[in-house]
Amino acid sequence: MTVIELLVILFWVACIGGSASLMQSHFGWVGVFPGALLGALVPFVLYRAMGWGERLYRVASGLRRARGKPMTLSDIEDALPWGLHDARLTWMWVDWGRGKLSLHVRVKMDEHQKTDQLAGITLSGLRYFTMTPPTGSAPEGAPDPERGSWIDAGSGHARPEAAASHPPTPEGHFVHYIYFRDTGQDLHVCAQEAELTWIEEKPVPVSGSGALFPGEEIPDPKPGSR
Structure with a gap:
């Protein structure tokens, strides 16, 4: 596991834990699961809205340079x-x-x-x-x-x-x-x-079906054509 992957995982865990704790303080134990779910979605929302691709690269680049390695x-x-x-x-x-x-x-x-x-x-x-x-x-x-x-x-x-x-x-x-x-x-x-x-x-x-994983189906470009 790379340093950047570890940082992303730690941030994700922090989002889940922080959101669950906040919801529990307001709604009791019934708010823990919705809070955890909301926290899990935060990194994805930020990724889409803020262009995390560049930010993750810059973090990795900074860590690499800090160690004196290109x-x-x-x-x-x-x-x-x-x-x-x-x-x-x-x-x-x-x-x-x-x-x-x-x-x-x-x-x-x-x-x-x-x-x-x-x-x-x-x-x-x-x-x-x-x-x-x-x-x-x-x-x-x-x-x-x-x-x-x-x-x-x-x-x-x-x-x-x-x-x-x-x-x-x-x-x-x-x-x-x-x-x-x-x-x-x-x-x-x-x-x-x-x-x-x-x-x-x-x-x-991007046009096309994109990447498919086991169990997923190729989307029909023309609904009702089958």
């Missing part, structure tokens, strides 16, 4: 609801002179992926940046020209053979990969520090 791309993923899973990469720029890689990514911002938010990610202290050619048998077809490439990501190398074909990771650097579902390509980057900024102020609705 943020990594894994730290950023840990601070986002879905990390870079199912995100959309819309723009990418490599500045070799300054040793920076800049990305614009639409990241999912709620449990069922009904909203996303455009973020800018800058990787500095760039050691290397590599990308494999398209596989020619990509499972998802061509990238969406409006929403960008559908991606996934993770710490380290995408597969063992990729680790063998790249140089050792220097001290003070990290390696991260991005997988392009549309083209079957792997992007590997080795850098010293990662930084996230929000390009959009708040999440926006």
